[in-house]
Amino acid sequence: MLASVLETYESWDLRKVAIPSRxxxxxxxxxxxxxxxxxxxxxxxxxxxxxxxxxxxxxxxxxxxxxxxxxxxxxxxxxxxxxxxxxxxxxxxxxxxxxxxxxxxxxxxxxxxxxxxxxxxxxxxxxxxxxxxxxxxxxxxxxxxxxxxxxxxxxxxxxxxxxxxxxxxxxxxxxxxxxxxxxxxxxxxxxxxxxxxxxxxxxxxxxxxxxxxxxSKEEIIWQTWVIKTVGELLANTPHLPKPLKREIVAQAFCRYVNQFTEGNTAAFARMLEIPKNKVWMWQMGKVLPELNVILKICFTLQVSVLDFLTQETLKETSSKFPATPQNQVRDSSTKKLEVKFDSDRTQQLLENVLQANEQPLPMTAVAKRLGYPKRVLYRHFPELCRAISAEYVKYMKESRIKRIEHCCEEVKQAVRQVHSEGIYPSEAAISRLLAKPGCFRDKKVRAALRAARREICLEP
Structure with missing residues (x-):
């Protein structure tokens, strides 16, 4: 009777449960x-x-x-x-x-x-x-x-x-x-x-x-395109089979130079309004262009950055170089504005810079102030540009001499001060008192230190 009321239960599984990592x-x-x-x-x-x-x-x-x-x-x-x-x-x-x-x-x-x-x-x-x-x-x-x-x-x-x-x-x-x-x-x-x-x-x-x-309307056009092409890069990043290698940038430039100008790098550079040597460096893979530069180039070519880098065969619609794609947008971030060169006015301004009783400026700063590339100024007024550069070089040499003389005098005073405090005037001790400790890189300043030590009989 007792055995008939017993119930059979399922046996327990004592194997360890696989717990996923936490x-x-x-x-x-x-x-x-x-x-x-x-x-x-x-x-x-x-x-x-x-x-x-x-x-x-x-x-x-x-x-x-x-x-x-x-x-x-x-x-x-x-x-x-x-x-x-x-x-x-x-x-x-x-x-x-x-x-x-x-x-x-x-x-x-x-x-x-x-x-x-x-x-x-x-x-x-x-x-x-x-x-x-x-x-x-x-x-x-x-x-x-x-x-x-x-x-x-x-x-x-x-x-x-x-x-x-x-x-x-x-x-x-x-x-x-x-x-x-x-x-x-x-x-x-x-x-x-x-x-x-x-x-x-x-x-x-x-x-x-x-x-x-x-x-502005032009800025909206430019930014709409930039956001679209940059967004395309970000959206496709997880789907790349592997990170892209540096060589594809050079290959892309070679591909487009061959397509648009039959391998003529100089003609391709003129069309993009970029110095020829830069395009050549990009083609050779010696330098990588910044993203901002690639964006401007791709906008001119009317191709996305992703297609520019990964598209091995160009579309038939891209067989010709766009005539004036920048006319679609006039913005400082996509194309510099064309400035008509005023020869007489520029010559007068250069002469004023040369004759001014102010601190001389390098030609780079002068060109920026006048709003023209430096090479354009040198091409039209080589003598004036060389004279301005010579004045700047002369000013820098004189400034360096005055700076070294001031450092030498500062070193002499520091030697006297340190010696009066009973401390040996080593280069390290003197450096702590100088406004520009790096001046000891100049041999004249080091010579001034030795001369100051001789004056107080600390060096033969």
Whole structure:
């Protein structure tokens, strides 16, 4: 009877359960990967810190620093606040931080929040701006929408991008409340807010209407194209089979020179209004052009930057060089304005510069003041230009002599002072009293030190 009431239960499985790895930091999803509005790495760090209810400074100094190799000046990123824009770029700082964050969040896509995939293509010069820029209308729109997150798109950090194409408004770079420029990453950074006064950066009455003049039609045309082609680069970054190599830039220039001018580099350079030697250097792969330069060239050729770099076969519509593509837009950022050369006026101005009783200027500064390239002035007035240059060289030589004499006298006085205090007047002891310790690189200053020692019988 007792056996009939017993029930049989399923046996337990005593094998160990496979538990997936746990990330040290919250596995926060980045915004917009694979789109033109991909998030920036500095903005992601701010959002990640907010998700952990700490400040970016606490997150970096207490969590990330110990994992970052000391391959640059300091691992305390907030000691170089003005350089944190490099975290979005192509250098060591961006690589180190992206790698550490990927390992701590167990993500493999955070490098796409930077320009690391384009390291061998775009030099760091004039690539990204060192300060934050933002569109207050975008912030306001995201804030009022329940399904959108306030963040900082990477495209806002490009130096070439000065406009929000979606609102046709210039990007702001100064807090409307405390009037300070904002670093890309600061101790109390938070997307949409000032890290100094902690106030909202969206649409507010504190934005002076006179600060930003409405963009012109030409600027809108240029910026629309720039934003489109830069956005195309960012959107395609995750889909590249591997990072592009430096050689493709030289190959691209050779391809377009052969296509448009049958291999004539000089003719191609004239059409682009770029010095021939620059185009030749780009063709040979000796120098990489800045992104701003590539944008201007691609706008002239009416081809996107991505197609310019990766399109091995040119389209049939591109078989002829565009006659005057810059006529579509007149802006200082796309083409310098043609200035009619006034020979008589320029000659008079050069003579005035030569005869003026002011500090002589180098020809580079004179050319900039007159608004003409230096080579144009030398071609029309070689004698006047050489005379101005000679005056400047003479002035610099005389200034150097006076500077050395002043340093020698300063050294003699310092020797007497140090000796009176009972200290041997060594070069190190004297250097601490000089306004410019580097003057000891000059042999005359060192000779003055020895002469001053001889005067007080410290040197034979």
């Amino acid at each position: 990330s040290r930091l919250y596995r926060l999803d980045p915004i917009g990967i694979g789109t033109p509005l991909v998030e920036s790495l500095t903005g992601y760090i701010s959002r990640l810190a907010e998700a952990h209810c700490v400040t970016p400074k606490a997150l970096i100094s207490r969590e990330l620093v110990s994992f970052i190799p000391k391959t640059y000046k300091t691992t305390n990123l907030f000691e170089m606040r003005s350089l944190t824009g490099a975290l979005n770029g192509t250098g060591t700082m961006a690589l180190d931080l992206a790698t550490v964050l990927e390992s701590l969040t167990l993500r493999s896509d955070l490098r796409f929040l930077t320009l690391l995939s384009w390291t061998d293509i775009f030099p760091q010069r004039r690539l990204l701006r060192a300060r934050r820029a933002w569109c207050p209308y975008c912030y306001e729109e995201w804030c009022s929408s329940k399904d959108k997150v306030i963040y900082e798109p990477l495209i806002w950090f490009f130096e070439a991008v000065t406009l929000c194409h979606w609102h046709n408004q210039s990007l702001y770079q100064q807090c409307p409340h405390c009037k300070r420029e904002l670093p890309p990453l600061a101790s109390y950074s938070r997307p949409g807010y000032c890290p100094y006064c902690l106030k909202w950066l969206g649409v507010t009455a504190n934005y002076p209407s006179s600060d930003k003049t409405p963009p």
